[in-house]
Amino acid sequence: MDVDRGAPSARPRMVDVARVAGVSQKSVSNVLGGYEPVSPELRAKVERAVALLGYVPNSAARTLRTGRTGxxxxxxxxxxxxxxxxxxxxxxxxxxxxxxxxxxxxxxxxxxxxxxxxxxxxxxxxxxxxxxxxxxxxxxxxxxxxxxxxxxxxxxxxxxxxxxxxxDNVAAAREATEHLLELGRRRIATVGAPLDDGTSTGSLRLHGYRAAMAAAGLSDEGMIVRTRHLQRQQGVEAAAQLLAAPRTPDAVFCFNDMLAIGVMHALRLRGVRVPDDVAVVGFDDVAEAAYANPTLTSVHLxxxxxxxxxxxxxxxxxxxxxxxxxxxxxIEHRLVVRESTGGRPDGSRH
Amino acid sequence: MDVDRGAPSARPRMVDVARVAGVSQKSVSNVLGGYEPVSPELRAKVERAVALLGYVPNSAARTLRTGRTGxxxxxxxxxxxxxxxxxxxxxxxxxxxxxxxxxxxxxxxxxxxxxxxxxxxxxxxxxxxxxxxxxxxxxxxxxxxxxxxxxxxxxxxxxxxxxxxxxDNVAAAREATEHLLELGRRRIATVGAPLDDGTSTGSLRLHGYRAAMAAAGLSDEGMIVRTRHLQRQQGVEAAAQLLAAPRTPDAVFCFNDMLAIGVMHALRLRGVRVPDDVAVVGFDDVAEAAYANPTLTSVHLxxxxxxxxxxxxxxxxxxxxxxxxxxxxxIEHRLVVRESTGGRPDGSRH
Structure with a gap:
């Protein structure tokens, strides 16, 4: 989440070359950049430090050495x-x-x-x-x-x-749906299924949702909103469609967090409370999910x-x-339960 | 916001080559890819269409022709x-x-x-x-x-x-602060100023904020929270700091939307109402701003x-x-007024 490097790098950097050469970073940059006039003494110092550290300033150097571009x-x-x-x-x-x-x-x-x-x-x-x-x-x-x-x-x-x-998309979608079933929700809609059932991610998630619904003996009729895209605006449109239907949902499982953010936005503007009236689950657990209002339950990847x-x-x-x-x-996944399905704001367990 | 291309392309694409050649896209791909055996007839058809359309399949072709990499x-x-x-x-x-x-x-x-x-x-x-x-x-x-x-x-x-x-960062920050002044807010804090005042974006925005406060005859003492980074978590920390001070703000101007989202999150978890108790303005108008709860007033770039x-x-x-x-x-900027400063959810004007 920071501009800073998240993890320490094992690769020597320009600052290391400068320290070993006993010169400023600017001098190192001038020598390696090749665009400024530099003294032979300075060049020798920097080149010794580069060799000592095995510093690789660019991909061209690597290509010459290994035949690879890096x-x-x-x-x-x-x-x-x-x-x-x-x-x-x-x-x-x-x-x-x-x-x-x-x-x-x-x-x-x-x-x-x-x-x-x-x-x-x-x-x-x-x-x-x-x-x-x-x-x-x-x-x-x-x-x-x-x-x-x-x-x-x-x-x-x-x-x-x-x-x-x-x-494992099938298992993850099934677990998300089962979480809503455990809350006592029965009219569980899903948003984000693809227009055609094939081998896509969305098809696998739909399969997991349907498996959970079938195992609970529940019908998914009228509960599946297919979308061409998976952005916030499609979530807004899906919520409008679900609320206009004769059988409105008490929960929505969305195929990604963007859709879920859109669904929650549309529900709020219509005065529908989350999670009291409709519980919402997303997928991906992007950074935005933890700061949404209410914070969003999501499958963490x-x-x-x-x-x-x-x-x-x-x-x-x-x-x-x-x-x-x-x-x-x-790669393993896990469901992070936050306010949108009755959990704590920060997703910690009770 | 879509996976789709946002704008039509003037550049001929593989589908155009296929149409002109009267063959499938897969055939075009086979000929151009060079990895599958193809008949001389097919190759000739595709190459005629490529020449006719001026189709450029990759940067190598361009480099050979122009000496540029594209x-x-x-x-x-x-x-x-x-x-x-x-x-x-x-x-x-x-x-x-x-x-x-x-x-x-x-x-x-x-x-x-x-x-x-x-x-x-x-x-x-x-x-x-x-x-x-x-x-x-x-x-x-x-x-x-x-x-x-x-x-x-x-x-x-x-x-x-x-x-x-x-x-124009100075003008944009000044306008954002003036908007809060027009709402009658007087204890206007700002979040995201850099640790040292130099020539950075943050310094320019701080200058604009200070100019607006000074013109209104207001003090910014204790109202400036400097941050090393500009992400949501720094907004959370800044809000905690502001609420712990003897003189708490009635408005916060944040140097980007991520900070503002973090500030609103922290205020909500402490039971502080936005915009009633504290109005919040962000900067950048990223997509998330329009879907926040409340939707976020922001400087649109x-x-x-x-x-x-x-x-x-x-x-x-x-x-x-x-x-x-x-x-x-x-490039021009404009302030989009949404719920976090008392505007309409979608930022439209009254």
């Missing part, structure tokens, strides 16, 4: 979404600690862009790719993964031949662990310690 | 912050329309990283740089800008020799216009139509 691309649908922005930030931190650089691409969930990035775009500039695919079909992904080391950030069903990091797992797999592929398609890494 | 780097302190994430997304959209690629770097507001990125890192891979500097001193920035086309995203006082896109202005300047530099250091572009 650059990993991350392709996510968008950075508007706090989920992907937080994930990108964690991946950048993890890469930084290893002296790698992350290059971020936005795909807009567009099949053309995903395919270009996965299959060819900038392959000469990158060593590997972390892809969060929304639109590409599994066969195309598998074909692309034969040309570059690739890790998929799952959340959907993905080709088994490609490494991927996932969470550990983005830092997801980012590190993806990078570990790629680095293993690059250093030869890991074969392609070694499989699926499942 | 890549612009954007260096921002962090993507955790919705302000920078939204800005990055707008810049990517604007670049996309011009067939350019944005490469995103996180600097963590770290002087070393800013200097490396500004002065040398990946200059062989990029045509230009959009930099939002937090820590670098003006002289270093000016020196770096002599080596690569650069636009600064201001908000601080920056070297006049380097192009920069700014908003048009990130789309900021992104487009920065890109226009860089492209002008690259195509030779614009000289370096042509100066400062000021």
């Amino acid at each position: 650059v990993i691309a991350l392709a996510v649908p968008n950075l508007w979404s706090p989920y992907f922005a937080e994930l990108a930030s964690h991946l950048t931190d993890a890469a930084d600690e290893r002296g790698l650089t992350i290059l971020i691409d936005e795909t807009h969930g567009d099949e053309d862009r995903e395919a270009l990035i996965a299959r060819r775009l900038r392959h000469h500039e990158i060593d590997g790719l972390v892809l969060s695919p929304l639109a590409m079909d599994p066969a195309s992904i598998a074909a692309a993964a034969r040309s570059i080391p690739m890790v998929l950030l799952g959340e959907r069903e993905l080709p088994a031949s490609v490494d991927h990091v996932v969470i 550990d983005r830092q662990r997801i980012a590190r797992a993806a990078l570990d797999i790629l680095v293993g592929r690059l250093d030869g310690s890991r074969a392609q398609g070694a499989g699926r890494t499942v | 890549v612009i780097a954007l260096a921002v302190p962090n993507l955790w912050s919705p302000y920078f994430a939204e800005l990055a997304s707008h810049l990517t959209d604007a670049a996309d329309e011009r067939g350019l690629t944005i490469l995103i770097d996180e600097t963590h507001g770290d002087e070393d990283r800013e200097a490396l990125i500004a002065r040398r890192l990946r200059h062989h891979e990029i045509d230009g740089l959009v930099l939002s500097p937090l820590a670098m001193d003006p002289a270093s920035i000016a020196a770096a800008a002599r080596s690569i086309p650069m636009v600064l995203l201001g908000e601080r006082e920056l070297p006049a020799s380097v192009d920069h896109v700014v908003i 048009d990130r789309q216009r900021i992104a487009r202005a920065a890109l226009d300047i860089l492209v002008g530099r690259l195509d030779g139509s614009r000289a370096q250091g042509a100066g400062r572009t000021v």
Whole structure:
């Protein structure tokens, strides 16, 4: 949450070079930047310190030494979404600690862009790719993964031949729905299912919701709002639709936190109380959830662990310690119960 | 706010090539990807369509033709912050329309990283740089800008020799404070001033706040909370500090929306009503502001216009139509009055 680096870096930095060389950071910068005139004495001091520390100022140096660029691309649908922005930030931190650089691409969930990035775009500039695919079909992904080391950030069903990091979406959605059932809610709606049931994240979450409802002997008729997007505004629209129906819900399970924030906003403006009249659960546990009013119960995904797992797999592929398609890494999830379902503001347990 | 592309693209896409070639997108992808066996007939069809449309599938093709990479780097302190994430997304959209690629770097507001990125890192891979500097001193920035086309995203006082896109921070902060004065508030606190008064964005905003208070004949003694960071948690801590003081505020002007969200959260948990007891104003108008409870009054910055202005300047530099250091572009701001200062939920005027 800070501008500061979250974790200490093992990689020597310019300040270390300056200290060892006994010169100012500005002098180091002048020598390494190559754009200012510097004395031979200063250059020698700095170059000795650089060699001593193994300081790597840029990717070009690495490329010359190793034939690699030291650059990993991350392709996510968008950075508007706090989920992907937080994930990108964690991946950048993890890469930084290893002296790698992350290059971020936005795909807009567009099949053309995903395919270009996965299959060819900038392959000469990158060593590997972390892809969060929304639109590409599994066969195309598998074909692309034969040309570059690739890790998929799952959340959907993905080709088994490609490494991927996932969470158990079916179980997580089922647990979220069961939490609402345990509160005594019976008219539990769900918001964010995809327009067509396929192999997407949303389909898996819908499956988990339906399994919980069926096990409780409850009908989900009229309780499923499908949305094309998963942003706050779609949550507002979904709430309006649910409140206009003959059988209004007493709880809503949303497929992400943005939808849940939108649902709570719309309920509030209509005078519907959360959680008294309608309990609300989100998914992802982005930072905003803990500061919402009421604070939002959500399925917490550990983005830092997801980012590190993806990078570990790629680095293993690059250093030869890991074969392609070694499989699926499942990151644990947990439900954080806050005010929107009757818990404490900070999500601590009673 | 959507996964969809926000604006239509003038650049031909894979789907256009497929239509003109009379083949499937998958076939186009196979031909251009170069990883699948394709028939000579198919290849000829696709290559004719590519030539006809002027379709540019990747940066390598452009580099061969123009000696340019078609890549612009954007260096921002962090993507955790919705302000920078939204800005990055707008810049990517604007670049996309011009067939350019944005490469995103996180600097963590770290002087070393800013200097490396500004002065040398990946200059062989990029045509230009959009930099939002937090820590670098003006002289270093000016020196770096002599080596690569650069636009600064201001908000601080920056070297006049380097192009920069700014908003009028002093005026914006003054207007926000005057809005609170017009509501009859007199004990107006401010949260987010930097630890040291220099040329930073925060210093400019503090100047605007103080000017408004002085003009109203009011004291700001004990009313200024300085913070090292500008995230929600610092807002929580600032509110606790203000409420513990002998003279508690009846309004708080925060230097960004994250701080304001944190302040409102802490006030709510202590039973202080917003806006009745304490009115709150933020800055940036990120998406979250319009969905907060109460919805947050904020200084709206048009990130789309900021992104487009920065890109226009860089492209002008690259195509030779614009000289370096042509100066400062000021983007307008406006105060959006919502519930946290007694306005309507959606910020519309009465």
